[in-house]
Amino acid sequence: xxxxxxxxxxxxxxxxxxxxxxxxxxxxxxxxxxxxxxxxxxxxxxxxxxxxxxxxxxxxxxxxxxxxxxxxxxxxxxxxxxxxxxxxxxxxxxxxxxxxxxxxxxxxxxxxxxxxxxxxxxxxxxxxxxxxxxxxxxxxxxxxxxxxxxxxxxxxxxxxxxxxxxxxxxxxxxxxxxxxxxxxxxxxxxxxxxxxxxxxxxxxxxxxxxxxxxxxxxxxxxxxxxxxxxxxxxxxxxxxxxxxxxxxxxxxxxxxxxxxxxxxxxxxxxxxxxxxxxxxxxxxxxxxxxxxxxxxxxxxxxx
Numbered sequence: 001x002x003x004x005x006x007x008x009x010x011x012x013x014x015x016x017x018x019x020x021x022x023x024x025x026x027x028x029x030x031x032x033x034x035x036x037x038x039x040x041x042x043x044x045x046x047x048x049x050x051x052x053x054x055x056x057x058x059x060x061x062x063x064x065x066x067x068x069x070x071x072x073x074x075x076x077x078x079x080x081x082x083x084x085x086x087x088x089x090x091x092x093x094x095x096x097x098x099x100x101x102x103x104x105x106x107x108x109x110x111x112x113x114x115x116x117x118x119x120x121x122x123x124x125x126x127x128x129x130x131x132x133x134x135x136x137x138x139x140x141x142x143x144x145x146x147x148x149x150x151x152x153x154x155x156x157x158x159x160x161x162x163x164x165x166x167x168x169x170x171x172x173x174x175x176x177x178x179x180x181x182x183x184x185x186x187x188x189x190x191x192x193x194x195x196x197x198x199x200x201x202x203x204x205x206x207x208x209x210x211x212x213x214x215x216x217x218x219x220x221x222x223x224x225x226x227x228x229x230x231x232x233x234x235x236x237x238x239x240x241x242x243x244x245x246x247x248x249x250x251x252x253x254x255x256x257x258x259x260x261x262x263x264x265x266x267x268x269x270x271x272x273x274x275x276x277x278x279x280x281x282x283x284x285x286x287x288x289x290x291x292x293x294x295x296x297x298x299x300x301x302x303x
Contacts, residue, residue, distance in 0.1 A: 005033060027070075148194070
């Protein structure tokens with residue numbers, strides 16, 4: 001039987017803050033396949049996440065196929081907007097949610113994981129943030145645009161640069177994108193569409209550089225819409241889900257598990273020759289050039 005076997009592998013999943021999003025689904029799928037999982041959680045919500053975990057609020061979501069609960073080796077605070085401590089503005093350092101938490105920049109987390117575990121086999125980037133995401137691009141400020149690029153795209157470059165040296169030969173890295181990288185999605189603003197385009201372009205270059213330097217494969221999943229906490233913040237996720245169901249080749253809801261399973265495959269030895277790829281997991285929405293629910297088409301084109 002052909003199965004995804006990640007026993008003996010260690011994964012770091014950056015960007016898990018609850019049990020709803022794609023990051024959680026990927027972490028759980030990796031655990032299901034036998035991998036040991038380390039998590040990076042955005043520093044301001046670290047306490048909420050760890051307390052919720054300890055209180056059993058995630059227990060139902062943690063259940064694996066054999067009935068056991070998947071465990072985490074360790075949770076690290078991570079703010080991927082900063083590469084090193086010197087980059088952190090004073091007001092952030094003095095913020096009460098950061099003051100008592102040490103080592104949350106990318107270089108510090110990489111150093112801590114190297115000290116605690118030595119090496120990893122898998123790196124997952126499930127991070128995105130655009131402070132002006134609700135603004136049209138023409139109304140986006142320079143700072144808002146650059147913040148979206150920094151948090152959502154450059155953070156992957158930085159993560160791979162710092163974690164590459166502790167990724168074992170034959171390791172794999174993965175990030176998450178969205179169709180707005182290629183197509184116009186009104187409402188997905190603030191420079192986020194630009195950030196996703198940069199992320200996909202960087203994936204190809206990083207595949208070349210990290211492949212030659214460390215033997216690391218680098219891919220990205222372009223995922224369909226999911227009603228996660230992060231997606232709800234954009235404000236129109238329900239409309240995007242409804243639009244996809246009306247117009248995609250497959251008429252069904254996307255599930256986080258579908259992304260998790262695809263990620264587990266891409267990060268496994270079964271995908272050993274796949275690198276530099278953008279893989280669409282969106283019920284086929286990316287293939288469509290017409291909106292089938294448009295009033296101008298419904299009388300003309302059979303479905």
